[in-house]
Amino acid sequence: xxxxxxxFGGMLTTLGVAKKTRCDxxxxxxxxxxxxxxxxxxxxxxxxAEQTSLINQRYRAPLNNLYVSPTDENxxxxxxxxxxxxxxxxxxxxxxxxxxxxxxxxxxxAPSYKPLLAQGSGxxxxxxxxxxxxxxxxxxxxxxxxxVMATRDYVDRALRxxxxxxxxxxxxxxxxxxxxLVLANAAASSLTIExxxxxxxxxxxxIIVYRTDNSIHRLIVRATDxxxxxxxxxxxxxxxxxMVLMGAGDWWHLRSDxxxxxxxxxxxxxxxxxxxxxxxTTAFNPGGYGPLNGQLLKRAEWPWLWDHAQQSGMLxxxxxxxxxxxxxxxxxxxxxRSPEARGEFLRVLDQGRGVxxxxxxxxxxxxxxxxxxxxxxxxxxxxxxxxxxxxxxxxKITKVNDGEIVVSSKSEKDGYGTWQVAGxxxxxxxxxxxxxxxxxxxxxxxxxxxxxxVPASVARGSAGLxxxxxxxxxxxxxxxxxxxxxxxxxxxxxxxxxMI
Numbered sequence: 001x002x003x004x005x006x007x008f009g010g011m012l013t014t015l016g017v018a019k020k021t022r023c024d025x026x027x028x029x030x031x032x033x034x035x036x037x038x039x040x041x042x043x044x045x046x047x048x049a050e051q052t053s054l055i056n057q058r059y060r061a062p063l064n065n066l067y068v069s070p071t072d073e074n075x076x077x078x079x080x081x082x083x084x085x086x087x088x089x090x091x092x093x094x095x096x097x098x099x100x101x102x103x104x105x106x107x108x109x110a111p112s113y114k115p116l117l118a119q120g121s122g123x124x125x126x127x128x129x130x131x132x133x134x135x136x137x138x139x140x141x142x143x144x145x146x147x148v149m150a151t152r153d154y155v156d157r158a159l160r161x162x163x164x165x166x167x168x169x170x171x172x173x174x175x176x177x178x179x180x181l182v183l184a185n186a187a188a189s190s191l192t193i194e195x196x197x198x199x200x201x202x203x204x205x206x207i208i209v210y211r212t213d214n215s216i217h218r219l220i221v222r223a224t225d226x227x228x229x230x231x232x233x234x235x236x237x238x239x240x241x242x243m244v245l246m247g248a249g250d251w252w253h254l255r256s257d258x259x260x261x262x263x264x265x266x267x268x269x270x271x272x273x274x275x276x277x278x279x280x281t282t283a284f285n286p287g288g289y290g291p292l293n294g295q296l297l298k299r300a301e302w303p304w305l306w307d308h309a310q311q312s313g314m315l316x317x318x319x320x321x322x323x324x325x326x327x328x329x330x331x332x333x334x335x336x337r338s339p340e341a342r343g344e345f346l347r348v349l350d351q352g353r354g355v356x357x358x359x360x361x362x363x364x365x366x367x368x369x370x371x372x373x374x375x376x377x378x379x380x381x382x383x384x385x386x387x388x389x390x391x392x393x394x395x396k397i398t399k400v401n402d403g404e405i406v407v408s409s410k411s412e413k414d415g416y417g418t419w420q421v422a423g424x425x426x427x428x429x430x431x432x433x434x435x436x437x438x439x440x441x442x443x444x445x446x447x448x449x450x451x452x453x454v455p456a457s458v459a460r461g462s463a464g465l466x467x468x469x470x471x472x473x474x475x476x477x478x479x480x481x482x483x484x485x486x487x488x489x490x491x492x493x494x495x496x497x498x499m500i
Contacts, residue, residue, distance in 0.1 A: 002044055002111060010094065010107025010131045014049050019102045020133070032104060035080040035129065036060045036095040040108075045093045047106040054106070058089045060097075069130070076133050078105075082125040087114035094129045105131045168193060173224070179207045184245065187213035192220040195254070195262060198227050203258025206265070211286070214248035218301075221245065221252065223262060229254070230263045232273060235307040244500055247286030271498045274308050276341060278493040285496075292495035294340030296330060305499055306336055314339075314427040322379040326427025339427060341495050345487070349426050354385075356424045362404070364390060364411035371411070371419075372404045377431040380405060380421060388419030397421070 023030040038054035045055055061080060069075035078096055091112045096105040107129050115121040164180030173194040179202065184191060193209060196202060209221050220242050223229050228239035239261065243252065253266035269287025276292055279285065299306045309315050309327035316323045318330055318337065328337040350356040358378035362371040384397045390412040399406035
């Protein structure tokens with residue numbers, strides 16, 4: 001007898017497991033095709049993997065739907081719709097047959113009576129069967145629309161995107177009847193597509209806007225009136241009035257909520273906004289990418305990117321020293337500038353680890369916390385640890401002025417000094433630098449004698465050698481040699497930044 005302790009569920013039968021294993025081995029898809037319903041002769045059945053039939057089959061029909069559970073990829077869900085003129089019996093047991101008639105899965109269910117229309121309580125009834133499998137990636141359902149009734153959910157999903165396909169190459173305000181697939185071509189000039197009002201009449205309806213050209217012209221998808229497009233809501237909860245499509249193949253899939261908003265449910269490239277990437281092409285790929293070249297942008301044309309810059313913690317005044325890798329505020333009113341990274345090596349930010357250390361030179365005064373005549377290759381900010389000449393451990397920079405810094409401790413002596421500052425500022429750059437090191441130099445006797453540093457493979461007295469200069473100067477020094485900068489062997493790829 002069924003009670004609160006009864007257990008319901010299903011499994012693949014031994015025959016089903018063997019058939020699926022054989023399909024997997026052959027690399028073909030297994031195709032469950034039919035559902036069988038039975039009343040078990042009024043008993044409370046317990047499904048067994050050894051079954052080859054139902055206890056008492058009452059109905060057999062093609063499946064309406066077969067899909068993987070959204071919560072468990074090893075659960076297969078089969079659906080069958082029972083029309084009003086089918087019934088007059090209890091449903092207590094279920095089974096699946098594949099396209100070859102193999103009895104593949106069996107389940108028991110809580111008893112449910114399916115009435116007939118003639119009984120005055122006719123209705124469509126959906127029967128769902130949940131089957132545990134070892135994997136659902138190679139399972140397929142083929143539906144014959146001439147014999148299968150569509151569920152309402154299937155119809156609703158199909159209606160979200162209409163069968164309409166339109167092609168646009170000039171500005172257009174779309175009508176609700178034109179929702180579907182919009183193929184937009186901005187090859188001739190800039191193009192603006194305005195969406196219909198997202199009101200109750202089109203609630204749940206979808207549109208896909210697909211760009212077909214690869215020109216530099218701007219292609220805008222705009223919401224009408226006070227409607228908004230709900231993308232990048234982590235930056236602006238209210239969304240934005242428009243978006244842009246960049247490059248041939250870029251597309252957005254939008255859905256109306258019926259209350260004034262269009263929500264993105266899919267897009268060509270969902271890489272996070274502002275992320276730098278390397279490319280293996282000098283052409284721009286579709287999906288919203290621009291050059292990583294410090295370009296000046298208009299805030300009104302890129303409001304989401306401007307919001308990103310303001311919330312990044314990496315926004316500085318225009319031409320701020322050593323901050324070309326960050327965002328800048330442009331003219332302070334209508335523009336802003338993207339990061340510049342051309343010809344640069346990228347490095348992971350230290351973020352308090354203490355690996356990045358920069359030399360700072362300056363002049364300290366005993367009993368003062370101010371160090372003047374600062375010279376350094378890095379950008380300094382309050383909070384950085386500073387260690388070195390006559391400063392206690394744990395000292396920090398508390399203020400940065402033009403040519404001087406203020407630290408949290410007072411110097412113990414006067415004079416010129418060298419200190420180490422730990423950390424870097426996000427988006428900052430530093431000059432080429434070597435780790436501290438020394439060179440041993442052994443000079444021979446006599447004016448201009450370079451022999452002691454010349455390799456054996458090089459003829460003595462070579463006029464091209466400039467490693468050591470000892471022409472009656474004091475002290476002798478090592479001359480420069482090499483290229484314009486220090487760098488390892490490398491490959492240069494174009495850099496891009498995600499702009500939408």
